[in-house]
Amino acid sequence: MEFKYIIYEKSEAIATITLNRPEALNAFSKEVINEVLQALEDIRTNEGIRVVILTGAGEKAFSAGADIKTMKGFNALKGRELSLMGERLCNALENFEKPVIAAINGYALGGGLEVAMACDLRLASERARMGQTEINIGLIPGWGGTQRLTRLIGRTKAKELIFTGKMIDAKTAEKLGIVNMVFPAEEFREKVRQFAKELTLKAPVALKVAKALINKGADMSLDSAIALEREGIGVVASTEDLQEGVSAFTEKRKPIFKGR
Ligand code: DAK
Numbered sequence: 001m002e003f004k005y006i007i008y009e010k011s012e013a014i015a016t017i018t019l020n021r022p023e024a025l026n027a028f029s030k031e032v033i034n035e036v037l038q039a040l041e042d043i044r045t046n047e048g049i050r051v052v053i054l055t056g057a058g059e060k061a062f063s064a065g066a067d068i069k070t071m072k073g074f075n076a077l078k079g080r081e082l083s084l085m086g087e088r089l090c091n092a093l094e095n096f097e098k099p100v101i102a103a104i105n106g107y108a109l110g111g112g113l114e115v116a117m118a119c120d121l122r123l124a125s126e127r128a129r130m131g132q133t134e135i136n137i138g139l140i141p142g143w144g145g146t147q148r149l150t151r152l153i154g155r156t157k158a159k160e161l162i163f164t165g166k167m168i169d170a171k172t173a174e175k176l177g178i179v180n181m182v183f184p185a186e187e188f189r190e191k192v193r194q195f196a197k198e199l200t201l202k203a204p205v206a207l208k209v210a211k212a213l214i215n216k217g218a219d220m221s222l223d224s225a226i227a228l229e230r231e232g233i234g235v236v237a238s239t240e241d242l243q244e245g246v247s248a249f250t251e252k253r254k255p256i257f258k259g260r
Pocket of ligand 1: 069
């Protein structure tokens, strides 16, 4: 597959999508979004790939958000189109049937943070800076940020970040629960890879079902969500991988899961 705005690599059951417009701090244009969606479709149908890493090229940015330069002369139709593109990308990441890790190597601002929040886990370099900065250009988050940020950290802090448009550092983001872990910049890529590698060794069906239950259950009543969990565990209980896990445990060896 040939790409112009992303780098797409596959090795050791991990696919890495690198947003590759460092001269524009990896801002999301329509073309970037389309290429990420194409790569995701390739990963979806590739049984050998178990985990996805989404990151940014260069040392400076994961992504500085939607491409502000394309917003000149904006109107309702163009705004709607931009909204649809971002929604498609965020929904594709959130509903993707394999774990997606956002590796936040630098700035994650506006739409950049919104895309990272649609991923399952966020690992940050200590150099990373994050913010819903849209208010500074007279806008609000438009790719789900008002909702995903609020669900992640609660209304009080979400309002503070969205109303002020201020940037926070990686450690503050970790304390707030926006990122899972922070690593030193010089070992960031390696640490992310190690983390992803661990996930490649877990049972793929169990990961897929756990992800769906956590995502769908969050918007349901506890009773309905627990009923859904019961159905989910029914699916996982019928996998060959569960039998492999049980055998490995009793034989005191590491399991080899096949995703069946
Ligand atoms: N878009 C396009 N280009 C960008 C960009 C962006 N978001 N951010 C940076 N760049 C470009 C800069 O223009 C500059 O390009 P040249 O001038 O060299 O051609 C290059 O990247 C390097 O940036 P700087 O020179 O500014 O670098 P600094 O280190 O001085 O500053 C910075 C770094 C991250 C503090 C600064 O670049 C900055 O403040 N950038 C803007 C960040 C931001 O506000 N991001 C939020 C974007 S708004 C919608 C749905 C969703 C959205 C909008 C509408 N609807 C449904 C209607 C989403 C909106 C956003 O994401």
